[in-house]
Amino acid sequence: MPLTNLCETAFTVLRQIEPVLVLEQLGSTLFDTALQMVVKDRSENATYPDAHLSREESQQKAMSDYYMIYNLINKLTPIFPAMLLARTGDRGWRRVPIVVPLSGYLMSRLALLLVVIFRLPLEVMFGAAVLFGLSGGFCAYWPGVMTLASLGSTAADRSKVMMRVELLYGAAGLVASLVSGHLFLLYSSSLGNGTALLSVSTLLHLLCLLHSIFLLQVKLEPKNEPEENCQLVPPDSINGPVAPFVINKVNVALLFAAAVLYLSAVGGAIEILGIFVLKEPLNWTATQVGYGNAAGCMIFITSYLGVMVFRRCVSDVMLILIGMISFASGIYFMSFVTSTYTFYLARSLNLFALIPLPTIRSLLSLQVPASSCGTTLTFLQLALKFPGLAYLPAFTKIYQGTLNWFPGFVFTLASILTVLAMIPISIFGCRLPLRRQCDRIQEA
Template sequence: MPLPARCVAALTVLRHIEPILVLEQLGSSLYDTALQMIVRDRSANATYPDAHLSRQDSQQKAISDFYMTYNLINQLTPIIPALLLARLGDRGWRRVPIVVPLSGYLLSRLALLLVVIFRLPLEVMFGAAVLFGLSGGFCAYWPGVMTLASLGSTESGRSKALMKVELLYGMAGLVGSLVSGHLFLLYSSNLGHGTVLLTISALLHLLCLIHSIVLLQVKQIKQSEAEESPNLLGPFSRPAPVEAPAEKNMVNMVLLFVAAILYVSAVGGGVEILAVFVLKEPLSWTAAQVGYGNAAGCLIFITSFLGVTVFRRCVSDVMLILIGMLSFASGIYFMCFVRTTYMFYLARSLNLFALIPMPTIRSLLSQQVTASSCGTTLTCLQLVLKFAGLAYIPAFTKIYQKTLDWFPGFVFMLSSIITVLAMIPISIVGCRSRQKRQQYERIQGE
């Protein structure tokens, strides 16, 4: 291939959303490990005399309290900015929900770097979380990414397209997490651990922001598919053809929202506590082990993508969601009884398909609306999930603190139960879709 043609091909790839996604997740995976270890170190001497807690339990309470406040700010502040950015995106400014949140990512990474260098109080990160939220944060960024991926794919291939996004996201997180623990231990002069790691993270986010401003291009594929194209996803993969938009089943959309809320509450609550749980005895992980543990979580992105690729040929989208939910429910239940590191990885191995449900739910929702309102719909889902976080984050944190003495894994059992409940509305969607499919085939036969 001639050199100019290769340059054109490379430039075409760079204009897509994927390079931005990879750079952002690489930087975020480095940041997550740094934040986790810095919070642990700053909480080592925490004391709660009135509560009569041991030193370890006091540290766990301090860490979980920090993450509770930090995550609540991240859940609450992006709500209005994300909705405004989504509206701008649906009016033709598709890059805005990507560019603005990336500036917030960069500022928050720089804030943690300043906390380490100048020995600032850890509470400074609450202010950084506010700035991050006002930029739209993940609440605006992720729907923006999913919207561009949805508009660049056909309806029949949308589930796979969104899972490709999840795959790249997971692979970048896997690489970043594997090296993050080792980079955390590197430091120059007397600046302390984490300076090198956070500097690299900030540079990656700066590059990501410049890339999104200069190179990112929006591409939309017309949603006109040939009738003879085979349906690889099974009878539930898309709604039966209808004449009126009212037949697109608002009931199904409500059920999908309910399932998403329950599932994200289970996953978000369980994984939030998991980050604190691995720092206490008997695990007591080091920075490198924290990085490996985060990498194991990112590996689930890859296995979930492979699961979609294999299962979508023989099962419906509804069955894909149920498989993913069952995978998470079993793995997080086994996490209740984890006492050693190898048991942790065994439990994580049961979560192989845990990331299938949410992109598949988003795929089903995006098929219920026109392209002009796709971004708003996906952002509304993200906002609803943010409101759910205002409930499940403090609930899981307080339950964990109350059960530290007698059963620290109780929150994981609770997470498993909520996941099973989330399977109920999805099953109803499957039954309704099957009935509609059969009704449509009857009409066609007549």
């Protein structure tokens, strides 16, 4: 009998969104390390005679140019597919915004494996990025995951549930990062660097896709919570009939503005950080790259712990500000990093840097009815894509232009953008005097 109960419990857990999340992040983290090292290897012989650059500067320019194009494709192509998948999900097909992007993940990982094995041009990955984007990519996958998580929770626990998703995401990334550098070095001389690493990544994505198709269970309704309770109701409606849901467009706009500014700072800095650690004076190996990625994944765990501790005494708005201050200070310190240990010191200041975006998503989901939650979260994800048209080329060109005299200048710029992102979220906080009343209503 206990064995039967244990099997039933295990099967119930297996049908949740968490196994999909873990498998996908394990595979993606391995892929990211592999791509980073393959791009470095293929850029070693890059030359720019007209620019009179040194070999290292030429390599850095080639890598940054490649990532700029690759990331722009990843940000632009998912826009319409992701919107279509979100609308399909809100019509009751909640599994579709997860299954379709996962097929794109699998194809892109398989493409890089073929590039390594058959010595194909690295530009093949641009085509793989297009296929990945047309499947909806992360832009459709992540809102789909967050929608399932939010609809299975109460409004009071929603930020905690979303941060738990981020915790699992980060823990899986931490494990994969620690082993990725070692796996990259396992290869056959006839196949090339990264073959074993990419084979494992592709297998994990295949298992993830099969799980989402055949095992994933979807909850269509929020748990023990009517749709109307998701809003911040005015005091007149406490004892009277519930009014139709009215979306506060100013609050939504402020949340979008804060998310866009913060993501621009984070996205621009992290894009350059992956290239920055491969040059002198750091000049990391594949193993060190894996450990550095693991340090980034640790931030998911510390951010989750921060939410668990701080949410007892501060509001969600204050949580966001704490996270933004954490990132701003850490990334500013990164501007002056010249050794591996100072890199980790800078990263340690980013302990709570992952708090803002999931908390903003949580607040945003409370501003709209549950029936449009998936579409709204996807709109936010799309809104976070468009600034990439500006900040990816801007950060890349600024980094290339300051490479000789101050390569960390882009990190100072990211710190300034983060401070600007604190303005709209602070205004949003001043517009929520009824929060405690709402919380009392939901607890009644």
